Amino acid sequence: MDPCGVGGAVAVFVLVLSIALSEAAVPTLLGRGEGIGGKGIGLEGEELSPWAKGLLKLTSGAPGPEAMAPDGRFPLILASKRTRRPDALNSFKLYEGGWNITNKHYWASVAFTGAPGVVLAALWFVSFGVALFAHFCCTRRRGKEKEGCFYTEHISLVLLLIFTCAASIGCILLSIGQGEFHNEALNTLDYVVNQSDFTVQILMNVTDFLFFAKTINVEAVHLPLDVQDQIDKLSGDLNDAASALSEKTNENAIRIRRAVGDVRYTLIAVASLMLVLALVGFVLAILRFKHTIYIFAVSGWLLVAITFVLFGIFVIIESAAADTCTAMDEWVRYPHAETALSSILPCVDERTTNQTLYQSKEVVRQLVNIVNTAIYSTTSNSSSHFNQSGPPVPYLCSPYDSQLNDRPCEPWEVSITNASVVWQNYTCRVSDSGSCTTAGQITPDTYSQLETAANVSYALYHYAPLLLNLQDCKFVRDTFSSLTTRYCPRLDLDLRLVCTGLALIAVGVLLCLILWIFVYANRPQREEVFVRSSSSGASRIAPVTASP
Template sequence: MVHLNFRIGCVLLSVGQDEFHGEVLDTLDFVVNQSDFTVQVLKNVTDFLLLAKTISVDQLSLPRDVQNKVDKINVDLNDAANTLSGETAKSSGKIRQVFDDIRCTLIVVATMMLLLAILGFLLSVLRHKHAIYIFIISGWLLVAVTFVLCGFFVIVSNAVGDTCAAMGEWVHNSRAETSLSNILPCVDEQTTNLTLYRSKEVIVQLVNVVNTAISSQVKTVSYNQSGTLMPPLCSPYDSRMHERQCEPGEVSFVTASKVWQNYACDGSDSGLCGTAGGVTPEVYNQLVAAVNASYALDHYTPFLLNLQNCQFVRGAFNSITTFFCPRLKLDLRMVTAGLGLISSGVMLCLILWVFYANRPQGEEVFAKQHGIKDCRDCSNSLNSRSTPPSSSSYLLTAKSYGRNA
């Protein structure tokens, strides 16, 4: 029974701590990946804003005030990205170090318990009483440490449960300021709002640049006036940055490059089209570059909206509470049960060692059953019988004999 408890405890502890450590690392990796993804989105938006600032279509570019606004918002975006990545890396590093130490402690305690059980059993068989007493004292200390670890993991289990519950509550009330913000902080709301507005503003300005270049083709020497007018580009936002529907005859960001390709001509050294068409290859490439930058900024608009209301953190916490928390709780219960079984098994071993080491040997039991005395008593009696009488004994005997006569 003792060995069965010890074996089951070792199996539960080994499997439980390995599964728990793996789940903790998976959870941390998930949080870090969410943070890295958000940081990458912010950096991509920054890069495309800088690209839009440098775009020029037939010597037309963004207004100077818009370019200055882009420079300012890029500084805020870089600060937000650095803050998010720094806080997440710092928190994940601390958590990873703590659970690595816990895993090492469990492995050391389990190994010492196993060695203690094996050595104690051998010493009890060999009847080394003094060594057994030393091992018994050490064993009780390890049992106490193991029970302390059991209590510690009960506390950790409760802490994990409370954290998961707090994440679930935060999902429904993301405005509350809690310690969870240190794990995966939200991006500053003012920065995200301003970034979203600036992105829409840059998109509108780029569309204006493209459409201005297209509408002025009859006045520019870069175009062959024999070609038909190119369709204008559709802006997804109006002058107030509200969403709008494309009008008939406008092309979207997705189809613009293919449609305009039909209006491109073969260029010449004079800058005019050598064949029938609307624009030279150089201007066509500039138009496509402006469309690509606008499409990229418009593509990241939903992600910026998620940052605006902290939706990405809410989604991450919701995934943790749904997929990771149940496994973490199960693994913690397994580790706690394993520690409890090992502690009880070693404690019973300590008690049995005392009785086994103090048991009488086989020859002692045989002597008691057959009434055989100890050899030391036998030798004492034999020595007393075999000792010859001394001379004084003879003298006393002679005197007593003379008196009687």
């Protein structure tokens, strides 16, 4: 059992978990043209620069309207009260930088919370080792053991029973706590992974629809070539972002699950060994098996030291987790503050967000114009393969006017949500030569092109708000809010339960060891008591039988 290895795995879990929370919003990094690499969560050295120019900036030379000035940003130290701890890297002065996982002084202050466990482990290991060595030396020099008085033995027995019960209760609490922590940690991980998968799915859907937008060609009406080139570049960037996010999330999920599993097995092993040690040691002490007690005492000496170290590690984890939850809660409540999370989640400002919204609306309006131009061209065509006896084809409704404000649909327009269904009623059947044989204004080929254009328009209209939520960190704030309200309280309770169990086990077994060695190991074994009693009885009887 390697407590340092376990502690390292769990520490990695806390760090990866806090970073994994931000992975649900990896696309927000793109808002300022930053590469997904460089923060440890994506492709290294690659930059997705088109996002810096606006998420769907597919038009040329069409700057957006002047946006409202962003709210004034003010500095905010996250979890400032919780993180005021001595900093070992700064002469043990109080750390005042708040929650910041990129600051080594923050981690030094967090590590200081686990110092009592490590110090207790070192003091116990040295002091008990010295006392045990001195005890052996004194016992050899004495050459014999003294029997204790009646009251001393009974008081020692009561104390031993109390300490054994305390250690047993600690084992039970540790078993319950580790089980709850294991389940809650995996539930939290599943939630974060689901949020990440949701983000990936959005990016992949937008990528697919942007590809379809490039192929739209309704009766020789299509997007300009420069717009198609920008679509190619943006689609590639979106696909890279989705692939990087999915790959990194899966890697982190595997590592976290493995670390949580290792922690669980370690804690189960500690609880089991300590419970067996306490109960068997209690029985051996009562029966006064001196040499066996010494063997258990040496084993307990090492296990108590390990338990103290584990206690210190879990105190560090509990402190870091509580700091992270507090920081997330404060970040959600103060969305315009400049915090340590700003370097991890560089959400774009309001001006950039408005520009992105403008560009996405402009693309939707252009696609609607393409469709309506194609409908007009088709229905006004007098060529023989069109049957003009059918009802006129309704135009596609643009959800935005020329100023890109929301507008209602006119009675002669069809909404982009059900345009493909409505246009089926205006489709004719064609012969082998391609001429319409039934009433209808559009051919099946034209209908297919119109349907694709309408679906792409609807997709961009539908996904633009979701993408903006990623860009302005609203999606991440919602994720953090759910984590702080639904998962953080349970994780904090479970970690406290684990720490309490480890503390009870360490203290209980420690006191039991002291009684085993310095009280019960000094008592003569039962065989020695029986021999001494028999010898003293025989010496009293011998003179009587020898008298004449």
